[in-house]
Amino acid sequence: MTHHHNKKFTRKTLARLIRSASTLSFAVGALGFGNSVYAQEGAGIEEIIVSGQRGSVQSAQLLKQNAEQIVDSIVSDDIGKLPDRSITEAIQRISGVTIERFISIGDPEHFSAEGSGVAVRGMRHVRSELNGRDSFSASGGRSLSFEDVPAELMAGVDVYKNPSADMIEGGLGGTVNLRTKMPLELDGQKIGLSASANYGDFIEETKPSFSALYSNRWDTNAGEMGILLDVAYSDLATRTDGIFNRAMFARTDIVEGQKMWLPKGADWRTMEYQRERLGTYGAFQWRPSDTTEVYLTAFRSSYDMQWNEDAIFVNNDPWTLGSDNAVFENGVFRSGRLYDTANDGMSYGADIRASTRESKTTDFSGGVKWQASDKWSFSTDLQYTKSTTDSLDSTVATAIDLPYLDLDLTGRMPKITSDASYLADPGNYYWAFTMPHIEESEAEQIAFRIDGEYTIEDSFLRSIKFGARATDRTADNIDTAYNWQGIYQPWMKGWKLDPDQPLPKIQESEYHLLNLNQYPNFFKGKGNMNGVVWAPSLDLALGYPKSFQDLHGAASPNYICCDDFTLRDKNDPDWSNRQEENTYAVHAVARFGFADLAKPIDGNIGVRVVRTEMTADGFLVYPDFTLNQAEEKPFNAPSEFLSAENSYTNVLPSLNLRMQLRDDVFLRFAASQAISRPDFSQLKSFRNLEASFRDGQNAESNIPASEVRLSSTAKNPYLKPIEADQFDVSAEWYFDDKGGMIYGTLFHKSLTGIIRDSVVRETYNGWDYNVTRPENVGSAKINGFELGYNQFFDMLPAPWDGLGLQVNYTYIDSSTNIPDAADADNEGATRSAVDTDGTPFPGKQPYEGLSKNAYNIIGMYEKGPVSVRLAWSWRSEYLMAIGANGYDGDNGGVNESNGTYYRLPIWSDDSGQLDGSIFYNINDNFSLGLEVNNITNSETRTIMKQIGAGDRYASFFVNDTRYALTLRANF
Template sequence: MYNYKKTFTRNRLYHYIRVASGISLMALGSVAWAQEEGKDQTEADKSVEEIQVTGQRLSIMSAQDLKRDADQIVDSIVASDIGKLPDRSVTEALQRIPGVSITRFKTLGDPEHFSAEGSGVMVRGLTMVRSELNGRDSFTADGGRALSFQDVPPELMAGVDVYKNQSADLIEGGLGGSINLRTKKPFDYDGQELSFTVEGNYGDFVEKTSPSGSALFSNRWNTGVGEVGVLLDFAYSEAATRTDGVYTRAFFPRDNIVDGQTVYIPRGADWRSYEFDRERQGTYGVVQWRVNDTTEMSFQVFNSQYAEFWDESSIFVDNWPLDIVPAEGTEFSYDENGVFQQGRLASTTGAIPMGAAARFQDRESETTDLSYNLTWQPNDSWSFNFDLQHVMAETRSLDATVATGIELDYLEVDLTGERPQMRTNSELLGDPSNYYMAFTMDNRTDNEAEETALRLDAKYDFEAGAIQGVKFGVRFTDVTSENHDTGYDWQPIYQQWMRWWALDGMAPMPSADASQLSLNTLDNFYRGKGTHPGVFMTPNIALAAGFPQSFLDLHQQAADSGNFLCPDRCGQGLRAIRDINDVAYTNLLDEKTSAVYAMTYFGWDNLQYPVSGNIGVRVVNTDMSTSGSTIFPSTSTDSMGSQGFYNAPQPLDVDNKYTRALPSMNVKVELSEELQMRFAAARAMTRPAYGELQAYQQLSADLPGGMTLEDQPELSDFLLTADLYDNPNLKPTMADQFDVSLEWYFNDRGGMAHINVFYKDISDLISREFVIEEYGGWNYSVARPTNNGSGTLQGAELGWKMFFDQLPEPFNGLGIDATYTYIDSKMELEDVSQPVDTDFSSYADLPFTGISQDAYNLTAMYEKGPFSARLAYNWRSRFLMGVGQNGFNGDVNGLWRLPVYNDDYGQLDASVEYHINDNLALSLQAINIGNAETVLIADQNAAGDHTSSYVNDTTYILRMSAHF
């Protein structure tokens, strides 16, 4: 069994001790410095005015104040109670903000695996979003630069701020925007605070109940050396969901089925069902020390741990698409364009090869953040801020699949209803003797990343004049990243094409060991709304979870059976497990950045319409180095050529340096006490993800048997290739962006409306292209990602919030929170990145990945006395998930890759809460009321759109919360 054990090396422990020691020394130095100044703090100075957020109305009012007073265009969510956001994850809470959308797949690049809990976050349709924790860097060690927001316990958050545009003092990296997660501090409260929550989560499809809970303690004390505050916060939660999916695969043009007509026939169809379990816990602690009325410091520790496990049973097509014909004695039905609608699929080979798989995935991640902050305001004009941070993140995962194969006599497909309906021969599927062991596949990752960041800011306020103040500062970071990724290692056990290597012609496929198979009945498949094969046999999940030994055993059993006589490289036999520490799967990266900025605050308060704002520039230098390897093809060959034979890896070290200047301007005009207008212009940047900067390239030579690379005259007609998925020379993606916003605060009880119009001109987008490069004196055709794309993005955001206080009792507790976002985008990429249909026709320019043209949120609220309720509906129009992802690409007499869209999707959630007294409250939430379906659309030109769909749980959460 693959074993995860968290180990902390001496080096890691040294980092903890080093950072903690440094912070302690700085703290002691600050005390001595402050006491030398001789500034004693009175009891009056120690008091902090605090407005406690306890309900929906005050949450909206707090978010409204943040938006109104901010120097930039910002939207916020504030916890409705201490340490409690109104959704079960930070990701899902963010979708309530205008301009923010989420996906419900594990990643945009994997349309086959739905995620009931929201995953990726996009701001104004862009995934290039900077994530922060209390204004500092935070990330998950998954090859990217951002934090996986679903990994963070929402119970630890006091609020979330989304910055839509830049100012010079904001840290660079958010091309779409910056999302800052805010936690509480002890000085936010007047005195002692103690609260906790206990809840149970029930998924009605998976039929499991999972526990969750959180606890917070905070207090502050006057001491002989100033005031000290301590806050401790802990959260733990589990969740379980089930997802069922039905798929139709790509349609192919056929001119040999209907005389004189080209019709479009699907390759086939798939069924999938998987269960997902996750465990999340977070620990947060902070010590604040107000030494006197000029000096304050804090030390924060934040730790988030996330573990997920899912297992999947699936049955899928494994056939050559051009072999499909109508079953004997039947005909296909078509629409007016000749596109298949209904029929019984058979094969010219006499059987349709299918596969049945058991898949297992286990992932663990942890992020730890240690930070120290010191603020000093020696007089009314000067203020200084010093910040030191150290972040450690690690992620480990195993994705393992074992699959059987089976030959079916037919597959019946009906596309005339709401969703695809498929049937086949249940009797064949239920007999284990009809199956053979087909293949194994595994992917492992082991990533670690660390960052140390130091920041110093200074601000000087002028007493009078249009120039109100200046602010300037520097920031330095040092990031080290070690990523190990074996890739998906598909290895055959028995395959149809191996039958040609039998001693006596075509051999039958050997039957699988029945003891290694499990009967899957797909109980309540698709909530009873989808037809399925009835029963089928999948490998025992223990075979997938038993990696690596179970994989070695399966391949050894095949090698010992003697069923086939294979040439040198048939892939059968004792399987070699990839060494995750091999240089071929390892990328070491070191990145140092330095930034300096300066900005000026200006304002004219005596104008008819007072004007204020800031203008500045941030200059950022990046120095990245990475080490990996180049693998050259061997000059030796066997009887079938040199594929798969390589020389020892050669070191590949790359340095990548660049400097960017990022000017910005933010202007606010107060048209009245209630109405204000903003204008913002800035240049923004996003660096490539760490996983895109890997220094690894494998060169391939596809030669005829017996030929070597030295046979230069004969090689002119043969292609030397390299397919590279990363590029250490990538530069950052840039954008010039503009915003105009009008904000109307029509009452001080949560009433506001706003409209924001924005435009982004984006350059240096990353996409793959073909180039010719020379290695070892030979020219290779290389496909690699480069900065060759561009695009534009424009749109508008609208928001409206208010409570209807003017209504008579009891209706004056009603309120509404509504947002709408419109985005129009256009992306221009090199031809190699464009989609190609199965008839090899092309497509027009595509929108940006992940962008819906229309999205809205509509939340009805009620709050009166001890009772409050919320009914929230979130909807977004179709958006592009990607081009040519797994299952939607291939090589059938030429390469094809389809664009895949997520269709329009809306979800209804609700919650009610009753306060038993001032200390205790009960609440009930329902998520995904109505069991919304998620539909994927594979876009084809002549064949039109065809769909796949998913259904998952409605989740009910019963919570008791206490506050003292």
Template sequence: MTGQRASIANAISIKRNADQIIDSISADDIGKLPDRSVTETLQRITGVTIDHFISRSDPDHFSVEGSGVNIRGLTFVRSELNGRDAFSANGGRTLSFEDVPPELLSGVDVYKNPSADLIEGGIGGLVNLRTRLPFDSKGQVISVSASGSLGDLRKELEPSFSALYSNHWQTPIGEIGILADVAYSVSATRTDGVQVEPYYPRTDLVSGETVYIPKGIDWRQLDFTRKRFGAYGALQWKPADNLEIVATVFQSRYKFHWDEHAIFAQTNAYNIQPAAGTQFQFDDNGVFQKGTETDTNASDGGMPFSDDVRSADQKSVTTDISGSIKWHPTERLTLRADVQHVHATNSSFDSTVATGVNLPSETVDLTKNVPSVSVDPAYLANASNYYWAFTMDERQHNVANEWAYRADLDYDLDTGGFLKSFRFGGRMTSTHADNKASPYNWQAVSQTWQVPGVIPRLAMLSEFPLASQNFGFGSNFYHGGANVPLNVIFPATSQATGYPDTYYALHDLTTQLCEEISPASDCPTFALAQFGDAQTNIQREKNYALYGLLKFDFDGSGLPLSGNLGLRWVQTTSNASGFIVQPAPISGAPAGGPVFTGVSEAINAKNKYHYFLPSLNLLYKLTPKLQARFAAARAMTRPDFTQLQAYTPLSASYDTTTGTYNFASTASGNPYLKPTTSTQFDAALEWYFGKASSLTGTVFYKHLNNIIRNVAVPFEFAGTTFNLTQPENVGTANIKGAEIGYNQAFTFLPGLLSGFGVTTNFTFVDSKTKVDVSSLQANSAAYVSANGVDTNGAIFGRLPLEGLSKYSYNVTGYYEKGILSARLAYNWRSRYLLATNVNGTQGSDGTPLTAGGVQCGASTAADHCVVWGLPTYNASYGQLDGSIFFKFMNDKVSFGIEAQNLNNAQNRVLMKQSTGLMGRAWFVSDRRYTASMRVTF
């Protein structure tokens, strides 16, 4: 048995013989997983789902290859490489799986319920990426592959290649093997999107009724280019029959660049009216359906829109150097020692420059499959109608290092009784993480709300003709399925990539205009994004663990029951370096009150905790082919380093009208957070009825403690109590569900039909959270972060856990006979919560927040100045992929075609508002086709 059927059989064998509840995917050839990325591969495993956004907190940017990985709906996922730590320098604790070339891997294992010898950290599950070793093959192996991919939107050729060499020899000093593996790939994709801005309540449009109207329709195109390089080397030495030494080096390099052209509304929703002689249409709930919108505020000169060109770059490098020794001093005793060093870096730069245009009107129709928008094309194509609007820069630089040491003792107790072995071991890690991330530094060049108080007029392109471009979205925008204007004046891409010189030139326009009416000292100042106290997150952490694991088997006494019982003890000590920034002197406060200076005070926040994590895994063989499992354990996941940042900026003000003080703060992190813990149970029934054939079912339950939410708590500083909003361990959650997996090789069918097979799975997950909201209701800003607030100020109730789809399934049909190997796979998941306030927090009149709160326009009523942030969901999504390969020369040569997104899937984003779940965004991306050839000898 070879190819796909062999890989399925191997994965089934791993699951059947494992001590824990586990699911696997194995390569059907050396270093060849069945997808273009590890993330895409993982979604084929029962209970595993992935996100399709570059970041969960950014639902405006779709990711073709997928990103975040959830197991059983939970984001608490631990990542490993060959049973050791694996992480990216992104402020978290896990590996960005899309960074890893799948060509370097021989398989992926997902552990659902741990045993005591597994490293702690994955409440949802543990993902272990497996690479090959030289002794895995009988002799010399040389394998090379090359491929080219093309997307039907981007239409750029994407080359990829990989090469592997492995061999081992008998020498005078023992058996020695070496393995070297390299892989390089490029992915060039495009995503087109249409978006609806949040809906705002209006009482002045329909007499006696409250209706809801969006402030505009947006559309965008994102061109994404990813380059990935990986190298892996292994040295295996067996100087004696009872001694083996292994050394490995693994490095993954991941770079992406994307350019985006987006036009989006910056209109004040309370200024929108129907165009003269027209009326808006609303549904029975008062929600806007269609109409022609205009802006009634004469000072705006139309409906303000921004047209931005955005250029973003990111580079990630993870290097793992590891070594291990396994020694059998006696027949019963095995000793293992392991050392590992991981060095990870991540740097990024994001640059946006925008023009602005004030549209006379915009005709919108939300009754279609994709929102439709019409604007006078001649007006949009005329550069004299545009002005220079804003710039925004953001950058990150992260470095993480870890040393890990492990020692294990395994003693064989099998003397004919039910006790089989006892394993004991310990592990110690030392981690340093230095993360720097500037905020998104949005600064106006010229905006309608600056006229005439700050500048006398807008910086029109006709007056200041810096580099711009007439960008055509093209007739194939959204595969021709969306009706939007296709020609818009944008800044030239060089305005974004020419940072910082282009930024200085643009903001010099603001200065020129401002100084026409104001002294230079009163004009806005410009500064580039900086790494200050607030943006520096320095973490030091040491972890210690000891475990004991007893394996037993009662089969010899006639009871087909086996398993293991274990206990793991872990202790963590951490240090977070940061600052408490006391308030500036309080303006207008009477004498005798609190006195502050605004000085930053360095702090070194220390935290220490320990946990006992028991585990039990049982296997009962009902028949030779039918077996049952039960697992119970306590697990934990530590907070991400971004959640542990030590930075607390305090603010204080005095209200002269009421004579009261306001002491408040919002901290970006909390260095005293505890891990989230889980008490969890699994029960499974597994039927293995043939080669590459099985039917398995699992039910599970998890009770989580110490889940983290943003809440308001009292904070004492210099004798004053501040209302501090920060992450806290405040709630519990219950997760329950079921998984079913079915694999069938139809070898019983006659002739050519015997090549067919199917592998499929289904997962149901349900969750309930319980968070103490009494403290949240006392502080609206805290509640925004926890559950979200609508544009009308309404507070949303309990929300599910982020990332959890109630239903998900995979169906893969394959055919393998002779030289032909074909596969068709469909993956689907139901709606899930992306984040609680991902659409951003701003004044409901569309203007940005200031340090003291909402900056409302002079024409905006006070009740419109609410701080809002909407819960955002991903609607159900399914994607069809396929491949067909031909093998020649005894399977040593293969040629094939792969295709992703054959169904041209549409991904929808929803936003929760008082009127229900409203459509937020509609995305489509390339259908990708790949031709590849592989030679192994």
């Protein structure tokens, strides 16, 4: 048997396979699985073997070259072997795709080792599909949490940058399609097994993972049949340490007659993360004849996660801090001792925060494909999807009043020093607060699709495709919100606590409820902090609700009034919300081609019309709040049922053109209109009214009711989708069929209806509230380009002829037009960035999550039994949020004396990570390999930007270098 490559035969044969397949998704199964293609010529058999990384790159190249849309792909180069350990890590290698290294973009204080949210061309409004069908997680959004899905189940992942009208609407940034394998795409019986030991060098734990696949096909009297069964399990443990600088505040009482910037302080924390992920997939295919196919698939993914965070954090009033020996540079604090001039000490909190999440997504799909004649073909597809997510975010905190804090900001990271013996004495701590948050979500969807296509011969019009799709989706959500409840707080003195007595300290009989955090090997030995911290035990956080009730109950005898602890029962209908959404879509697509032109042109033009109808039911919840004196109009009242209806119709045209300049050079143009519906979490019919005392006020102040701060957090079931006009122009040169190509793409997106929080004044029960709710208020323009280059260097002398290289680069620029919100009594109404002294930031901030520059460099080597891969991904700084938690006036930044309210922009700094793998094929059936993530022990940083105090690092994170020793077997 002869092994060789035939360029012309390989390209034409594989292209024909793709074009003749009913969908691009299923065509790739034959290309990607094992990456071998077999062909016959005449009486002899000619075998063309393309395997490993080389085969994966070639398959992805063919997908891009032959697709009607602009698409980039990652293809598995073996059974259960995407090139990275998770789907998010794999698709970040695609040009235009970036991932978050935080649990969410709006939470810059919690790092995520595996990466989380996926953005395409800077847009997080990304549709997720499983084999071309809708897929989602029941977490309030519309997309699948890609970290929930085992990468081992995938045959490949396609990222569509600009859609055609027959694609499901909703991918404003793009559409990510996860492809599984189908049994009739495989050659006979296939068995694949893998097992890994995963080790994190920071947490110093080893966890297992495994996967198994069985597939077979048979010719029977009833036709050709095939089954495929696939299961994958993985366990992971990581640790992340963080150090935090806090905001600077302009003070005129530190140095007489001068404006000096003094920090609120600095703090640190450590987080341990554990997750288990189990995925199962089964498929059945039956071809009773050459013209008919029936298929059934079942998919289930389970994700169980828990992270525990031990933190000591700044809790003091920035306006009462003093310093006698501070060193300033251009009016900005550089080093010195901080202390509190008005209280018993600098208030610091020490908490244990436990966050758990259990998610399950189940998908059952089935359909029929029928080639009715040479010209007519039809297909139908019925899908049922159910997803559930249950989460508990539980925080319990102690607090301590530090006599001082020595802070040195002259180095790259802050050096934090305090009285170590004072920190080590549990008798100096008091119980501070509890804060639980329960969320339980369940979503179900039934989707039905029917398509038909009429093929036309001897005409520039190649075919007309038409179809309809209908969905019925329900979403039930229980969300108790973050229920902060103070136990002992300094501001309770004179009201809830005796003003002449110190805050009650933790008693020796309660020491068993504490845990001594010694922070061993903190920041991998590079952290500049001292002291141990007594914080609540993990059992207290996980023991909710009884442990919380016990803590508050033990404190109640020390109160002189107002034992107002309330426990939010998740079964209380006040915290429930139900939504139902129905969509009805029709589409028509005309495919055309002008083969007789000097430069042949083909493509498609079409339109998709979709109607969306939704209802939302929930509650208006009044505050549980009273004053000592009689009130003419009480704040509290029975909850009220809220119901809302919303509907809209969108017409979405699209055009995709391809011009063939040469056999191997193509130009493309794509134009389309797209929408992204609001997340279900934004569409709730829910309004929670809140009443609270302003700073310095309490129940004993005999203040008039009109002086109580009244606010509300609400959602908006009347939101409309974000809309975009988008254009792409690309040039592609496929200079060899062994994975060699160069491409460049220019793109533009014009967005309208961007959703941001607004603050409006509304009256409830006779009282005026400042209500914060999302609204369609802004627009943006996004422009950029992508460049890419792939090649295997077969022309080099041995052994260097096994080298290969993939490089891509993305540039994105944006401008936003988001009008500022109306000021509502300095209650944070502004959407703009505001410094801590009340100075607005000039100009408009860019679109969140959008790095101007990003690139990937992937080096490959494949020769004989050895396969090596090194992948470096880098992205420039990007705006995470304006006024995220901890960087806005809600965290002690409101100065009641001058009304200052601040919202600081927080940026993620430039970041890069190097990952790699080396595999050795022991024989035709077995391979052994080592995979490593975060080889260079990269440090992730955020940047806090201020006008008066300048820019500086806000936080620093380090996490594990992760190793996976893997054994694979294929039969």
